[in-house]
Amino acid sequence: xxxxxxxxxxxxxxxxxxxxxxxxxxxxxxxxxxxxxxxxxxxxxxxxxxxxxxxxxxxxxxxxxxxxxxxxxxxxxxxxxxxxxxxxxxxxxxxxxxxxxxxxxxxxxxxxxxxxxxxxxxxxxxxxxxxxxxxxxxxxxxxxxxxxxxxxxxxxxxxxxxxxxxxxxxxxxxxxxxxxxxxxxxxxxxxxxxxxxxxxxxxxxxxxxxxxxxxxxxxxxxxxxxxxxxxxxxxxxxxxxxxxxxxxxxxxxxxxxxxxxxxxxxxxxxxxxxxxxxxxxxx
Numbered sequence: 001x002x003x004x005x006x007x008x009x010x011x012x013x014x015x016x017x018x019x020x021x022x023x024x025x026x027x028x029x030x031x032x033x034x035x036x037x038x039x040x041x042x043x044x045x046x047x048x049x050x051x052x053x054x055x056x057x058x059x060x061x062x063x064x065x066x067x068x069x070x071x072x073x074x075x076x077x078x079x080x081x082x083x084x085x086x087x088x089x090x091x092x093x094x095x096x097x098x099x100x101x102x103x104x105x106x107x108x109x110x111x112x113x114x115x116x117x118x119x120x121x122x123x124x125x126x127x128x129x130x131x132x133x134x135x136x137x138x139x140x141x142x143x144x145x146x147x148x149x150x151x152x153x154x155x156x157x158x159x160x161x162x163x164x165x166x167x168x169x170x171x172x173x174x175x176x177x178x179x180x181x182x183x184x185x186x187x188x189x190x191x192x193x194x195x196x197x198x199x200x201x202x203x204x205x206x207x208x209x210x211x212x213x214x215x216x217x218x219x220x221x222x223x224x225x226x227x228x229x230x231x232x233x234x235x236x237x238x239x240x241x242x243x244x245x246x247x248x249x250x251x252x253x254x255x256x257x258x259x260x261x262x263x264x265x266x267x268x269x270x271x272x273x274x275x276x277x278x279x280x281x282x283x
Contacts, residue, residue, distance in 0.1 A: 021264070028257035034247070038254075045258035054234065055259060058242045059266065061149060062218045065238065066270075068153025069160055069217035074209045076157075077164035078202070082194050085172050097169060101162035108159065112226030115155045116142060119227075142228050148236045155223050160216060164209040171205035172198060207278035211271055218267050239263045 028045050032038035049055050080100065084093050103111065118124045119141040126138040141151040175197065183193050199206075221240035224230060230237035230245075239259055246256035 024257045024260055027253055028261050030254040030257075032253045033251040034253045035251075041254060045254050046262065048255060049258050049262050054237075055242065057234065058237045058239045059262075061236060062220065062238045062263075062266075064149060065153050065156060065217040065220055066214055068150065069156040069220070070210055070213035072153075072157035073160040073164040073213055074206060076161055077168050077209065078194075078199070078206075080161075080165050081168035081172055081202075082190075082198055084169055085198075086190065097166060100165045103159045104162040104166075106159075108222035109226055111155065111159055112223045115158075116227050119151055143232050145232055145235050148228055148232060152224055152227055152236050155227060156217065156220065159223070160213050163212065167205050167209055168202055171202045175201040204278060207274055211274055214270055214274070215267055218263065218270065 029040060029042060030038040031041045031045075080096075084096055120126075121138070121140040121143075125141065129135060129137050139147065141147050144151075179197050179201070180193055183197055188196070219240055220238050221244070224236055224238050224241050225244075228236045230241050240263070243256045243260050243263070246252045246259065
């Protein structure tokens with residue numbers, strides 16, 4: 001009876017997840033242009049992925065984006081959630097949560113286009129810098145070899161901040177208020193309440209935020225494709241974008257599939273320890 005109820009969901013999951021993963025793993029062993037006859041290559045595509053500097057650099061860029069996509073939204077989200085709990089109750093808190101969540105519902109393509117305009121040489125960011133006397137810092141942020149990747153990271157952090165904040169604000173609501181009252185009676189400052197009450201109480205929510213944002217960083221595509229296209233000079237190229245190019249522009253389906261499998265393994269390797277740590281701490 002249990003299998004009968006599970007069967008519909010399992011059927012769709014197999015059709016749209018398990019079978020495509022299996023086909024991708026099979027294609028990764030071939031040299032194939034997607035149209036003609038395929039040639040079996042064994043593990044050669046994987047060797048290429050792990051030894052080709054240009055492909056390895058895309059993986060390195062993805063891990064750099066983790067710092068922006070994960071640390072910034074979670075860190076800022078914790079602070080904002082604490083401020084909302086302490087000072088923004090009622091309609092002001094609702095308004096703040098709504099404003100913060102807006103980036104999450106904006107299509108990533110639209111967000112990428114908007115930020116491309118803002119970070120352009122004559123964009124709003126450079127105009128503001130010039131207005132406050134920091135004209136020496138102005139530049140085409142998305143076209144600068146040193147600042148393009150951090151600029152993309154800031155866009156991603158902006159998009160993910162609302163989701164992390166909402167999860168953390170919801171988590172704070174379930175923390176027993178008597179813990180905060182006891183901390184105040186013991187003379188705890190606002191910082192002490194944050195460190196010893198809020199953060200431990202949000203352990204599970206923080207784990208979810210880190211999991212979601214790390215996956216978003218490693219599998220990023222939309223924002224990078226719209227904002228920089230992987231440029232300048234490949235300084236913002238990421239695995240998701242390179243997989244697309246290899247498969248559809250260069251017709252190297254086997255190599256693209258191998259990179260996709262490597263990316264999937266990297267995501268699993270990064271996420272499983274987070275899940276394991278959270279599970280162990282809950283015991």
